[in-house]
Amino acid sequence: MTEPTDPIEAALAEGRTALTEAEAKGLLAERGLTVPDGETVRSPDAAVEAAESLGYPVVVKVAAPSVQHKSEWAGGIGVHVNLEGPDAVRTAAAEILEAAAERDVDAAVLVEEAVDLDAGLEVIVGGTRDPSFGPTVLVGLGGVTVEVLQDTSHRLAPISTAEAVAMTRDLEASPLFDGYRGSPAVDREAVAEAIVTVGDLLDAREEITEIEVNPLLAQSDRAVALDALVSLDD
Amino acid sequence: MSVTNLFDPSGIAVVGASATPGKIGYEAMSNAIEFGGPVYPVNPSASGTVFDREFVSSVTEIDGDVDLALLCVPASVVPDVVAECGEAGIGAAIIFAGGFSEAGPEGEELQERLVAAADEGDVSLLGPNTSGFLAPSKDLYATFATDIESIPAGNLAIVAQSGGLAYAVAFQAENAGIGISAMVGLGNRANVGFREAIEYFDGDAETDAILLHVEGTDRGRDLLETCRESETPVVAYNVGEQDVGDFAESHTGALTGEYELYEAGFAQYGVPTVRSSPELLDAGQALATCPEPDGPNVGVVTAQAGPGIAITDRLKAAGARLPSLTEETQDVVEEILPGITFSANPVDTARPMPEFGDVVAAVARDDNVDIVLVYELYEGGLGYPTEALEGLVDEVEKPIVFATGGPRAILDEKLPALEDLGIPTYRAPERAADGVGALVQYARRNADPELAADEGVSADD
Numbered sequence: 001m002t003e004p005t006d007p008i009e010a011a012l013a014e015g016r017t018a019l020t021e022a023e024a025k026g027l028l029a030e031r032g033l034t035v036p037d038g039e040t041v042r043s044p045d046a047a048v049e050a051a052e053s054l055g056y057p058v059v060v061k062v063a064a065p066s067v068q069h070k071s072e073w074a075g076g077i078g079v080h081v082n083l084e085g086p087d088a089v090r091t092a093a094a095e096i097l098e099a100a101a102e103r104d105v106d107a108a109v110l111v112e113e114a115v116d117l118d119a120g121l122e123v124i125v126g127g128t129r130d131p132s133f134g135p136t137v138l139v140g141l142g143g144v145t146v147e148v149l150q151d152t153s154h155r156l157a158p159i160s161t162a163e164a165v166a167m168t169r170d171l172e173a174s175p176l177f178d179g180y181r182g183s184p185a186v187d188r189e190a191v192a193e194a195i196v197t198v199g200d201l202l203d204a205r206e207e208i209t210e211i212e213v214n215p216l217l218a219q220s221d222r223a224v225a226l227d228a229l230v231s232l233d234d
Numbered sequence: 235m236s237v238t239n240l241f242d243p244s245g246i247a248v249v250g251a252s253a254t255p256g257k258i259g260y261e262a263m264s265n266a267i268e269f270g271g272p273v274y275p276v277n278p279s280a281s282g283t284v285f286d287r288e289f290v291s292s293v294t295e296i297d298g299d300v301d302l303a304l305l306c307v308p309a310s311v312v313p314d315v316v317a318e319c320g321e322a323g324i325g326a327a328i329i330f331a332g333g334f335s336e337a338g339p340e341g342e343e344l345q346e347r348l349v350a351a352a353d354e355g356d357v358s359l360l361g362p363n364t365s366g367f368l369a370p371s372k373d374l375y376a377t378f379a380t381d382i383e384s385i386p387a388g389n390l391a392i393v394a395q396s397g398g399l400a401y402a403v404a405f406q407a408e409n410a411g412i413g414i415s416a417m418v419g420l421g422n423r424a425n426v427g428f429r430e431a432i433e434y435f436d437g438d439a440e441t442d443a444i445l446l447h448v449e450g451t452d453r454g455r456d457l458l459e460t461c462r463e464s465e466t467p468v469v470a471y472n473v474g475e476q477d478v479g480d481f482a483e484s485h486t487g488a489l490t491g492e493y494e495l496y497e498a499g500f501a502q503y504g505v506p507t508v509r510s511s512p513e514l515l516d517a518g519q520a521l522a523t524c525p526e527p528d529g530p531n532v533g534v535v536t537a538q539a540g541p542g543i544a545i546t547d548r549l550k551a552a553g554a555r556l557p558s559l560t561e562e563t564q565d566v567v568e569e570i571l572p573g574i575t576f577s578a579n580p581v582d583t584a585r586p587m588p589e590f591g592d593v594v595a596a597v598a599r600d601d602n603v604d605i606v607l608v609y610e611l612y613e614g615g616l617g618y619p620t621e622a623l624e625g626l627v628d629e630v631e632k633p634i635v636f637a638t639g640g641p642r643a644i645l646d647e648k649l650p651a652l653e654d655l656g657i658p659t660y661r662a663p664e665r666a667a668d669g670v671g672a673l674v675q676y677a678r679r680n681a682d683p684e685l686a687a688d689e690g691v692s693a694d695d
Contacts, residue, residue, distance in 0.1 A: 128487050132454035133495045140489065152489050154498035156455065163502070210487055 008207050008232065016065045017234040022110055024228040028213070031197045034190075034224045038112030047093035048086045050111040057082045057114040060092040064100065064107035068229065074099040082114050115217055115224055121176055121186045122215035123223070127157060127198040129209050135202040137195050139164075141173045142215035157199025164192035164199075177218070190223035191216065209233050237430050239325030240358045241369065241416065241438075243302035244271050246376070247293050247324065249315055250306035251275030253284040258330060258378040259306035260284070262366075265375035268383065272298050293322045302326045304366070304376055309333035312362065313347040320355010327352075328376050329362035335422050336363055349424050358430070364421030365397030368404075370414065371440060388413015390518045391435040393428070394447035395420050403445060403511050410661075411646070412519060415440040427451070429460040436464040443522035445514050446470040446505075450492055458503040467521040469506045469672055471514040472496040506675035508668070516665045517672030523658040524605075524633030527677040531557045532670060533603035534580035535594050537587075537610040541663035542580045545609060545637070548664050552671030553678055556580065557602040566596040579603075586613040591622020598630045604677065605633045607670050609663050612640025612648070620651045627656040633673050637666030 007023035019027065025035040039050040040063050051058045062070050062078040070078035077099055080092040093109045100107030122142030130136050133156055140152035153170035155163060168177055168188050179185035198211050210231040217224050246266050252259030259277070266273045267285045275284045278291045290296050293303060293315070303319050305312055309331040319327050334345040345362065352359050360367060366377030371387035379401060385408045392407075394400035397419025404417040415438060418431055428451060435441045444466055451457055461468045474493045500507045506521070508514050532554045536542030546556060556579045559567070567581055570589045581593060590610060598606045610618070618638075627634050636652050637660040638645065649659045660666035 126489065128490050130454070130490065130492075130495060132450075132452050132492065133458075133499060134455050136490055136495055136498075138490055138494075146489065150489065152494070154490060154494045155502055156458070156495070156499050159502075 008205060008230075011065070011232060012207060014065070017232050018065065018068060019230040019232070020063055020065050021061065021070070021228060022063055024211075024230040025225060027201065027230060028197060028211075028225060028228055031201055033194055033197045033213070034222050035228070036112040036115055036224060036226065038110055040108050040110050041093070042097075042108050044090045044093040044097070047109050047111050048089050051083070051086065051089045054111065054113045057084050058089060059083070059112045059114050060089060060096070061110045061112070062096045062100065062107050063110040064105050066105055067107070074103065115226060117215075117217065120217040120219040120224075123191055123218050124212065124214040125191070125194045125198050125216050126213065127202040127208075127211040129202060129206075135199060137164075137167075137199040137202070139167050139191065139195050140171065141176070145173070155195075155199070158203045159196060159199055161189065161192050161196055164195040165189060167195060168192060184220040186218035187221055187223060188218075190221075191218050194223050194225070207232050236325060237358050237426055237434050239301040240328070240360055240426065241367070241418075241434050242372070243300075243326065243374070245273070245298060245300040245302070246271065247274045247276050247290075247296060247300045247303040248306060249276040249293060249303050251277050251280070251284055251289065252306070253280070253282075257306075261378040261380055262304050262306050262330070262376075265368075265377055265379075265382065266304060268373045268375055270373060272300070274298065274300060276303075293318050293324055296322065300324055302328070302376065305329045305331070306378065307331065309341075309344060309362065313344065313351045316348060316357055316359070317351040317355060320351065320357050325356060326358040326360070328360040328364065328366050329421075329424070330364065330366065330378055331361075332363040334362040334424070345422065345424060352425055358426050359424045360418070360426055361421035362424060364419045365401065367400075367416060367418040369416045384408055385417070386411070386413040387440075388415060389440060389442035389522045390414045390445055390515075391438065391441040391443070392417040392445045392447075393420065393431045393435065394418065394445075395423075395428075395449045395451075396447060397421060399447045399511065403447070403515055406512060406515055410515070412515065415442075423451070427453070428457045429453075432460045432464055432468065436466045441466055443518045444468045445518040447511075447514070448472045448496060449474060454492075454495060454499065458499045458505070461500070461505045462503040467506075467526075467676060469508060469514060469517040469521055470496075470500050471508050471511060472500065475509075501675075501679055504676070504679040506672040506679065508672065512665070513668045516660065516668040519658045519660075520633065520635060520669035520673050521676065523653075523656060524635070524673060525627065525631050525656075527604045527633050527673045529555075529604040529681070530674040530677050531555045531602055531604040532674065533557075533559065533597040533600060533606050535590075535597050535606065535608045536580055536582045537585055537590060537613075539582045539584070541609045541611075541637070541639075542582050545607060545663045545667045546580055548667035549607070549670060549674070552667070552674050554605075554670065554674040559597065559600050560602055563596050563600040563602075567593055570596075586610055586616045588616060590616070591619025594619065594634070595622060595626055598626055598632060598634060603632070605635070605670055605673050607635045607637070607666055609637045609666065612638055612644055614644075618648055618652060620648075620655070623652070623655055623657065625655075633670070635660070635666050635670050635673075637661070637663050 135157040140146040153167040
């Protein structure tokens with residue numbers, strides 16, 4: 001499979017309104033965001049091969065432009081986490097490809113190194129092109145926390161790293177970044193760099209309407225984008 | 235297009251002027267005639283005079299100096315009248331009628347026709363859907379609202395999206411004896427919007443602070459840029475916090491409400507924000523009166539501890555710091571108040587005393603202090619330390635803010651002397667804290683980036 005030089009142009013040419021996870025991660029990684037090592041494959045055998053070269057455990061996910069909510073897709077088989085060996089990987093990839101065939105979805109399989117969620121703080125970093133304000137960015141704690149508490153901080157992009165650090169300090173949850181109950185402090189600056197990257201990307205590419213990195217796992221020495229969504233102007 | 239025609243006209247036409255009290259055309263005429271320049275009533279179906287001025291049939295028939303027209307006519311004829319204004323060389327019009335873009339597709343179409351007519355004739359439009367504006371020092375009352383002449387002239391310009399809110403603030407100012415340089419209701423902002431109004435009042439010599447009320451605009455970033463470019467301090471009251479959209483499947487868009495963007499944007503662009511119209515006025519008073527603060531460090535001096543605690547509480551919530559006083563200041567204070575007081579910050583003297591002004595001066599001269607807030611309940615035998623504070627603001631080049639309580643008649647008599655020293659006065663402890671809160675926000679949001687590094691924010695890029 002040949003990688004298109006510009007995933008945004010390729011997606012738009014195909015009439016898509018979103019990039020695949022791999023494309024989105026690629027675009028962000030190009031600008032310095034850390035993403036898990038991974039490979040997009042088309043068969044269970046290739047998935048095992050990829051897993052072997054990445055090293056176990058791995059995560060196996062459905063990769064298709066039309067599937068945005070992977071964990072809810074096909075009765076919950078779109079995402080398999082923490083797979084420890086070749087059999088598990090082969091089964092997971094086969095299930096995904098079968099379900100895709102049944103649904104007439106042109107799907108591939110994304111195999112990625114697994115990242116231990118307990119070894120970090122789940123954060124959401126997003127960016128949206130507001131009709132009145134233009135490119136804007138946000139940060140909050142990931143998952144349920146952001147929905148229930150709406151503990152978020154916003155800025156108009158582009159912004160400096162210092163300002164992005166200040167955004168993380170705006171959060172009620174800010175003390176969690178400094179470590180709690182024995183867990184280590186997370187790399188606030190790395191989260192800030194992720195916010196800056198999202199803002200810069202949105203600022204640079206007018207075709208993008210929205211970016212969501214959720215979760216961004218903030219760890220003691222880095223922040224890694226475990227999932228990413230880039231929506232395009234249709 | 236020049237908004238000078240609008241805000242500083244040489245002559246006024248009242249289109250749709252009427253001799254019938256209670257009609258908009260009558261009330262607007264009765265306000266307009268206060269103006270020192272020529273005022274012409276225009277109405278094709280009226281004859282004779284109104285307020286001793288002869289009716290003219292059309293703006294194109296006026297023989298004299300006119301650059302502002304008040305349009306007291308129904309929405310449907312407004313575009314045609316604006317076209318006539320353009321032909322007559324009248325560079326500005328105020329449109330009181332509603333029924334334009336706020337009123338559905340037909341209204342939107344009418345507003346498009348209106349804007350086209352204004353573009354063609356180079357006419358600046360205030361409104362439509364506005365109650366107009368007033369500038370008391372010019373006796374310029376370009377509005378149909380009544381009983382407005384008592385609003386005193388001063389140095390605050392109120393620029394509100396809503397005319398109703400503009401009046402709400404203007405009358406609060408009047409009730410408190412605070413003067414305004416202008417009060418503007420922008421309405422639908424057909425071609426004069428936040429940018430044009432803020433730029434005008436930034437350049438207005440009478441205006442020392444701009445009080446902004448915002449409900450929403452499709453040019454949010456432009457508004458913020460305009461505020462940042464303004465040399466005159468701007469403080470904003472942004473309404474709509476509770477108007478949050480439904481959660482969508484994708485978080486980012488749903489989490490990014492317009493209110494959040496305004497709040498974030500005002501902070502990013504150096505503009506203090508408030509959460510109510512009284513706070514808008516309190517903040518404006520402090521920003522207009524005081525020298526620009528160097529930082530967020532507040533020295534509080536009180537003659538009663540309770541109000542001092544209420545003040546401190548509110549100040550901290552506003553992001554103020556209450557630094558320790560230097561040893562030098564502590565020595566001075568302890569000499570005045572031997573042994574009995576808490577000579578840290580706040581400094582509480584426990585009751586008013588003859589040397590109260592000296593304590594205030596000592597705190598004001600403290601290098602750790604950027605802003606001084608004083609609270610003192612009025613006490614007849616001692617009065618206010620006006621003499622001790624004379625020249626202090628200029629000497630220290632820091633904001634000094636005074637709050638007090640006492641019988642209204644006494645405050646009305648005594649406080650102007652403090653105001654004359656460049657010390658804004660407040661009649662509730664929390665309101666003074668709100669005024670200082672705006673100064674603190676201003677200092678923080680406009681801080682030198684290198685100083686911001688001291689606050690725990692790295693400035694390494």
